[in-house]
Amino acid sequence: MPQSYNAIVIGAGVMGASIAFHLAERGLKPAILERKVTASGATGYSSGLVRMHYDLAAESELTFKSYQQYFSQWKERVGGECGFQQTGFLQIAKREHEAKLRGNVINQQKIGINTSVISAEEAKRLFPDLSTNHFDYAAYEPDSGYADATLTTNSFIESAKRNGATLIQNCEVTAIRAAGGKVIGVDTTQGSFDAPIVVNAAGAWAKHVASLASIEVPLETWTHDVAFLHRPPSLGRIPACIDDIINCYFRPEGGALILAAGEDESLRGEAPDEEDQTPTPTFVEKLIDQMAQRIPKIEQSGLHSIHVGRDGITPDQRAIYSGTDLGGFYLACGLSGTGFKTSPAAGASLVELILDGTPKTVDISPFRFSRFAEGKLIKEFGYGNIWK
Ligand SMILES: Cc1cc2nc3c(=O)[nH]c(=O)nc-3n(C[C@H](O)[C@H](O)[C@H](O)COP(=O)(O)OP(=O)(O)OC[C@H]3O[C@@H](n4cnc5c(N)ncnc54)[C@H](O)[C@@H]3O)c2cc1C
Missing domain, CATH: 3.30.9.10 (D-Amino Acid Oxidase, subunit A, domain 2)
Incomplete structure (x- = not known):
């Protein structure tokens, strides 16, 4: 018998942790499925810079809201520690x-x-x-300044667990199940899980995970x-x-x-x-x-x-926070080497998109998945590409 959850988040890096935190805060009981352990991907190596200087307004807004509503008041807002150090x-x-x-x-x-x-x-x-x-x-x-990405992830997850989320580690998602154009669950190395909402927050592995749902995401690994x-x-x-x-x-x-x-x-x-x-x-x-x-x-x-x-890096070096053509299947990936500082507000905005249809924290439509098919890559690079 598959276990049933309101939602499944694939990947316990900082992005998956933020999404699980916001889902649980809204009263859902998500399962976070992680192939290894929390923060074992990009997050565990993050330099943790928290700065707001971007040339794309949506990215500055994501970092500003992340700083103002989360990093600067972590204990009150999330609980636990994020290790934020204000250095200028x-x-x-x-x-x-x-x-x-x-x-x-x-x-x-x-x-x-x-x-x-x-x-x-x-x-x-x-x-x-x-x-x-x-x-x-x-x-x-x-x-x-900067914060500690592993502490940030773990305190998001601890708070999500206090609100009813379940973390399952050493649990690799091996298949995504769908019926009638909608996602219905996943198969894993620890059995099957049913849920009407599945979020792919699998970092550099997100391309493979999306392919399990027959979705091609333009992602490559950035080292x-x-x-x-x-x-x-x-x-x-x-x-x-x-x-x-x-x-x-x-x-x-x-x-x-x-x-x-x-x-x-x-x-x-x-x-x-x-x-x-x-x-x-x-x-x-x-x-x-x-x-x-x-x-x-x-x-x-x-x-x-x-x-x-x-x-994981996308062709325009910007993240994907988006729904897909498969109902209930969402992408939060391609964070392109800069996604730690934006993860609190990006998680909040994606959960608003999932549950309310429109994000209110920050308009994340510039990060929609369809921009690649539309040929409308994000171009605002004031100083040239971030990563050469
Ligand atoms: C060296 C380095 C320095 C960086 N410095 C900064 C910085 O200063 N500031 C900043 O804002 N950003 C920075 N970044 C970027 C930022 O750290 C990342 O964008 C962010 O941590 C990505 O988080 P994530 O949750 O999307 O991915 P990850 O942390 O990679 O998490 C994805 C998780 O998914 C799991 N997973 C994969 N496949 C499956 C599966 N099939 N089933 C279950 N689980 C699966 C993985 O094991 C992993 O734990 C840096 C990144 C790196 C690598």
């Missing part, structure tokens, strides 16, 4: 992108985001150990190397930062380390199951050179460790 965030853009930087900041201010354009001198006053070579202006968000550097003892305060001049992002990691990664050289198309933790051959050398241009004291640092994470 700097978006450093190339000189030729100054007009785009200013335009993005104006749009973000209209949304209500606490952001402004500051000069290189002001950046130096705030963060004296940053070199201000090669830029005149940056966008600065004093409220932003990302991340380094942890020892923090030089004399280094002062540094922000979370995306630096388009040195093609890196970085942030403090607790008191002892700095997390840093490149924005180019990401491998594409590895098998989602690939577990190799070897970075690309030039990763460390190149990263240290690039980082030393922005934080000269990095020369006094050394490598602590490296990890390699993998996410």
